[in-house]
Amino acid sequence: MTRISLNRRRVTLMDVARASGFSPSTVSLVLNEAPLARYIPAKTKQKILDAVERLGYRPDIFARSLRSQRSQMIGVLVIDLADPFCTLILQGVEHKLLPTAYLPIVMDAHNQPSQVERYVEMMIERRVEGLITVANWLLFDMTVLEDIDDRQIPTLVVGRDLESPTVNSVLVDNEAGGYAAMEHLYQLGHREIAFVRGPRRMADSRMRWKGIRRFATDAGLRLHSALIRDLPGTMDSSSSFDGGLKVANELIQSGEKFTAILAFDDLTAYGVIRALSEAGRRVPESCSVIGFDDVPPSALSTPGLTTIQQPMSEMGEYAAEYILKHLAHRREDGTPPYGDSHLMKPTLIARGSTAAVTKPVRKKK
Amino acid sequence: MTRISLNRRRVTLMDVARASGFSPSTVSLVLNEAPLARYIPAKTKQKILDAVERLGYRPDIFARSLRSQRSQMIGVLVIDLADPFCTLILQGVEHKLLPTAYLPIVMDAHNQPSQVERYVEMMIERRVEGLITVANWLLFDMTVLEDIDDRQIPTLVVGRDLESPTVNSVLVDNEAGGYAAMEHLYQLGHREIAFVRGPRRMADSRMRWKGIRRFATDAGLRLHSALIRDLPGTMDSSSSFDGGLKVANELIQSGEKFTAILAFDDLTAYGVIRALSEAGRRVPESCSVIGFDDVPPSALSTPGLTTIQQPMSEMGEYAAEYILKHLAHRREDGTPPYGDSHLMKPTLIARGSTAAVTKPVRKKK
DNA sequence: ATCATTTATAAAAACGTTTGAATAGTTGAC
DNA sequence: GTCAACTATTCAAACGTTTTTATAAATGAT
Numbered sequence: 069m070t071r072i073s074l075n076r077r078r079v080t081l082m083d084v085a086r087a088s089g090f091s092p093s094t095v096s097l098v099l100n101e102a103p104l105a106r107y108i109p110a111k112t113k114q115k116i117l118d119a120v121e122r123l124g125y126r127p128d129i130f131a132r133s134l135r136s137q138r139s140q141m142i143g144v145l146v147i148d149l150a151d152p153f154c155t156l157i158l159q160g161v162e163h164k165l166l167p168t169a170y171l172p173i174v175m176d177a178h179n180q181p182s183q184v185e186r187y188v189e190m191m192i193e194r195r196v197e198g199l200i201t202v203a204n205w206l207l208f209d210m211t212v213l214e215d216i217d218d219r220q221i222p223t224l225v226v227g228r229d230l231e232s233p234t235v236n237s238v239l240v241d242n243e244a245g246g247y248a249a250m251e252h253l254y255q256l257g258h259r260e261i262a263f264v265r266g267p268r269r270m271a272d273s274r275m276r277w278k279g280i281r282r283f284a285t286d287a288g289l290r291l292h293s294a295l296i297r298d299l300p301g302t303m304d305s306s307s308s309f310d311g312g313l314k315v316a317n318e319l320i321q322s323g324e325k326f327t328a329i330l331a332f333d334d335l336t337a338y339g340v341i342r343a344l345s346e347a348g349r350r351v352p353e354s355c356s357v358i359g360f361d362d363v364p365p366s367a368l369s370t371p372g373l374t375t376i377q378q379p380m381s382e383m384g385e386y387a388a389e390y391i392l393k394h395l396a397h398r399r400e401d402g403t404p405p406y407g408d409s410h411l412m413k414p415t416l417i418a419r420g421s422t423a424a425v426t427k428p429v430r431k432k433k
Numbered sequence: 434m435t436r437i438s439l440n441r442r443r444v445t446l447m448d449v450a451r452a453s454g455f456s457p458s459t460v461s462l463v464l465n466e467a468p469l470a471r472y473i474p475a476k477t478k479q480k481i482l483d484a485v486e487r488l489g490y491r492p493d494i495f496a497r498s499l500r501s502q503r504s505q506m507i508g509v510l511v512i513d514l515a516d517p518f519c520t521l522i523l524q525g526v527e528h529k530l531l532p533t534a535y536l537p538i539v540m541d542a543h544n545q546p547s548q549v550e551r552y553v554e555m556m557i558e559r560r561v562e563g564l565i566t567v568a569n570w571l572l573f574d575m576t577v578l579e580d581i582d583d584r585q586i587p588t589l590v591v592g593r594d595l596e597s598p599t600v601n602s603v604l605v606d607n608e609a610g611g612y613a614a615m616e617h618l619y620q621l622g623h624r625e626i627a628f629v630r631g632p633r634r635m636a637d638s639r640m641r642w643k644g645i646r647r648f649a650t651d652a653g654l655r656l657h658s659a660l661i662r663d664l665p666g667t668m669d670s671s672s673s674f675d676g677g678l679k680v681a682n683e684l685i686q687s688g689e690k691f692t693a694i695l696a697f698d699d700l701t702a703y704g705v706i707r708a709l710s711e712a713g714r715r716v717p718e719s720c721s722v723i724g725f726d727d728v729p730p731s732a733l734s735t736p737g738l739t740t741i742q743q744p745m746s747e748m749g750e751y752a753a754e755y756i757l758k759h760l761a762h763r764r765e766d767g768t769p770p771y772g773d774s775h776l777m778k779p780t781l782i783a784r785g786s787t788a789a790v791t792k793p794v795r796k797k798k
Numbered sequence: 799a800t801c802a803t804t805t806a807t808a809a810a811a812a813c814g815t816t817t818g819a820a821t822a823g824t825t826g827a828c
Numbered sequence: 829g830t831c832a833a834c835t836a837t838t839c840a841a842a843c844g845t846t847t848t849t850a851t852a853a854a855t856g857a858t
Contacts, residue, residue, distance in 0.1 A: 082814080093838055109835090130560070134496050342733075
């Protein structure tokens with residue numbers, strides 16, 4: 069690559085025009101493969117391309133954006149970058165966007181709902197052509213996103229169901245996941261299962277519970293209300309470890325008998341494991357634990373955490389594709405390819421934190 | 434905020450000029466607080482500001498960039514977004530950049546050195562005004578970054594020492610960290626300590642080892658070469674878990690006696706813990722383990738991992754400040770405020786994975 | 799009263815593209 | 829041999845700023 073030109077001035081489209089002997093318009097048409105370029109013979113095109121190569125011309129993105137009113141950027145608003153759940157989705161988005169002309173603009177709301185609005189404003193200011201919101205957690209005002217949609221900027225929420233009438237989303241099939249988790253424990257022989265559910269307000273939590281209940285019905289298993297607990301609704305994602313710890317402690321204190329705990333998500337599960345460990349109950353020998361998400365640490369801890377894996381990368385890729393598709397259609401006619409929220413299949417990942425019940429144990433303290 | 438204008442046309446500087454009764458030039462001067470604006474009376478300024486407010490004017494970033502040749506963007510090249518180490522640094526960068534006019538453009542190299550060059554090209558294409566590289570791991574061709582520096586774009590590497598003559602970096606004081614880790618184990622009574630060092634080629638690994646050796650000398654402790662092992666140099670960061678697992682297994686098989694293992698980083702430490710657990714040795718009762726980094730999962734696992742914390746957020750903030758400072762100086766005179774690579778102090782975080790030696794144990798299966 | 803300086807504002811030239819309308823030359827149909 | 833359609837290329841007008849230079853009035857010193 070001969071790109072090391074430390075020349076003073078920028079090589080412009082005009083330079084290419086002069087060098088190739090054609091007008092700037094022609095050069096532009098060729099380079100953009102515009103409709104009008106269909107009449108331009110291959111020979112001419114080649115000459116222009118040669119000149120481009122020779123001079124090392126790179127279009128000026130500022131001028132291009134100004135004239136065409138397109139930023140070639142897609143905003144990605146991540147609720148919390150430190151959450152591996154978000155990160156993996158983001159990687160999926162980036163992966164899909166890489167071979168395109170679009171650049172993802174990532175903003176991290178640091179888990180602060182109040183910031184979201186501000187960031188969305190910034191995105192609009194930067195004239196993003198599409199917006200993907202990666203949400204690990206509920207709680208923020210949807211109206212901002214509906215605003216975005218009003219501005220004709222295609223938008224999509226990944227990872228959580230926000231139940232907005234106009235904003236679509238892609239997420240895991242939580243009900244299927246709950247069902248699968250429950251089935252796994254059941255097949256290992258567990259009958260006395262405790263639950264740490266997510267916050268009530270969260271759609272994801274409700275769907276997972278629905279799946280759990282459905283399996284229980286299918287299997288003829290009765291759930292004991294004394295073993296069903298909820299995480300407080302006020303927390304943010306980073307405190308679900310503490311939530312799991314606290315709720316599990318209460319469960320242990322209650323003296324109820326259980327051989328497994330089904331946690332709302334992986335972080336909660338880690339809180340639960342800590343509580344069990346502090347109470348002298350080993351995992352999985354004395355109690356099985358299952359999580360939900362499959363964030364990277366889940367594979368590394370000892371024991372490894374059995375969990376329901378969300379296809380985060382795929383969800384990210386789906387999101388990027390969705391936006392790209394809309395952008396493409398926009399260019400052609402006017403009817404965007406609307407679809408409903410998209411559900412993706414979860415996968416059970418069995419690791420060391422769950423084991424078969426050998427003999428009914430009730431080891432307390 | 435009256436921003437809900439669904440008007441057709443954009444509000445331009447011209448509109449403001451008309452509405453306020455002044456020329457576009459004057460409006461621009463006022464809005465940018467340009468030097469020339471010092472002669473403009475407060476009254477005029479107020480009128481213009483009022484008009485801006487009334488019309489809801491927002492400058493067009495495309496036009497501004499084209500004319501001023503500034504993108505107001507700072508590139509952040511992250512070697513691996515999925516690595517919490519990188520993520521936390523990134524958050525520091527973002528945090529510092531948020532109140533400024535600069536927008537971070539994040540690109541994720543997905544751990545592939547081959548991609549780095551391509552991404553740097555893209556950054557240049559997008560005309561970033563500065564570049565921050567967040568490196569969790571060694572191994573990529575520095576020449577690209579030196580190229581960037583040649584183009585007068587201030588650049589800085591965060592997190593690892595790349596030993597380039599022209600590119601500065603900010604990182605943790607690895608030697609101090611190694612020293613502190615060793616001191617911690619020593620104070621708990623450990624004398625037979627095994628080491629899983631990082632790849633030889635890595636400057637960080639060498640510095641940590643230097644700190645370890647210095648403590649040993651200071652304390653009059655002899656290190657046994659049979660207890661010193663290296664991770665293979667070919668791996669990427671995500672496989673250091675496997676590396677730790679493998680090397681620890683070899684140590685255990687060797688039959689050598691040790692009461693603690695000092696691992697190169699947290700992931701390695703988790704691999705080590707897994708190996709110990711599989712061999713029937715519990716942590717910390719039968720063997721203490723200490724890591725390096727303090728990535729978020731380290732606090733969540735059971736037992737929590739004792740480790741040397743890198744001030745990642747602060748390093749990110751430092752990086753952002755460094756770039757901003759250079760950019761500011763650039764505007765004024767020409768001499769950039771060069772400094773050497775900057776070292777930041779690490780902190781020991783004691784958690785459950787290390788404990789005092791009670792009685793010299795040699796429990797081998 | 800005159801000239802230099804300061805104060806207040808504007809004109810106009812970029813910045814480097816894209817794009818709709820315009821200009822010709824060439825074909826083919828009748 | 830004329831009209832329409834196609835082919836090949838160009839003109840020129842934006843896109844919305846920033847910034848250099850210019851203008852013009854007021855101030856102040858001599």
